Amino acid sequence: MIMIVERKPTADEYESIVAAVGFRGHDHAAAEIALSNTVFAVCAVEEQKVIGVARIVGDGAISFLLTNIMVRPSHQRRGIGTRMVQSLCGCMETLPYKNIVLEVVALPELQQFYERFGFTASRNAPPGMVKWFNKSDAANNSASGNPAPPDARA
Numbered sequence: 575m576i577m578i579v580e581r582k583p584t585a586d587e588y589e590s591i592v593a594a595v596g597f598r599g600h601d602h603a604a605a606e607i608a609l610s611n612t613v614f615a616v617c618a619v620e621e622q623k624v625i626g627v628a629r630i631v632g633d634g635a636i637s638f639l640l641t642n643i644m645v646r647p648s649h650q651r652r653g654i655g656t657r658m659v660q661s662l663c664g665c666m667e668t669l670p671y672k673n674i675v676l677e678v679v680a681l682p683e684l685q686q687f688y689e690r691f692g693f694t695a696s697r698n699a700p701p702g703m704v705k706w707f708n709k710s711d712a713a714n715n716s717a718s719g720n721p722a723p724p725d726a727r728a
C-alpha cells in the first residue's frame with residue numbers, strides 16, 4: 575500500500591527521485607538547505623521506500639510555491655501525484671490568513687493536471703517565467719543517464 579506521509583524527504587531520498595525523473599541535480603548541501611527551509615512537504619511511501627515527493631516553499635503567510643512534485647516513473651499515472659498535491663492543499667487550508675496565493679510553474683503538458691486542484695492561469699503574470707543561476711546540465715551529482723528537461727524546476 576502506498577501512503578502519503580506529511581514529512582520532508584531526506585536529501586538522499588530527494589536526490590534519488592530527482593535523478594529518477596531526470597531533473598537537474600543540485601549540490602547535496604544545497605538540497606539539505608532547501609529541504610530544511612520547506613514549509614510543507616509530503617512523501618509517498620511504499621514499503622518504507624519513498625517513491626514520490628512534493629513540497630511547498632514560501633514566506634509562511636502570504637506567498638507560496640508548489641514545487642518538486644515528482645513521482646518515480648515506475649509509479650506514475652497511479653494517482654500518487656494527485657494524492658500528494660491534495661495533501662499539500664490540505665496543509666495550505668490550515669493557514670488562518672486571507673488572500674494567500676499558491677503558485678506553480680506548470681510544464682505545458684501538465685496544465686490540466688494542476689487545473690484539477692483549482693489552479694488557474696494567472697491574469698497578472700502570463701506566462702510563468704524563470705531565471706536560472708549557475709545552471710548546469712548535469713542531471714545529478716551521480717550520472718543518471720537522463721537528460722534534464724529544458725524547463726524542469728526541480
Ligand SMILES: CC(C)(COP(=O)(O)OP(=O)(O)OC[C@H]1O[C@@H](n2cnc3c(N)ncnc32)[C@H](O)[C@@H]1OP(=O)(O)O)[C@@H](O)C(=O)NCCC(=O)NCCS
Pocket residue numbers: 595642643644645646649650651652653654655656657679680681683684686687
Ligand atoms: C507530474 C507527476 C508528478 C504526476 O504524478 P502522477 O502520480 O503520475 O499523476 P496522477 O496519476 O495523479 O495523474 C492524474 C492525472 O493527471 C494527468 N497527468 C498526469 N501526468 C501527466 C502527464 N505526464 N502528461 C499529461 N497528463 C498527465 C492525467 O490526466 C492523469 O490522469 P490519467 O492517468 O487517468 O490520465 C509525475 O508524472 C512526475 O513525477 N513527472 C515527472 C516530474 C514532473 O514533471 N513534475 C512536475 C513538474 S511541473
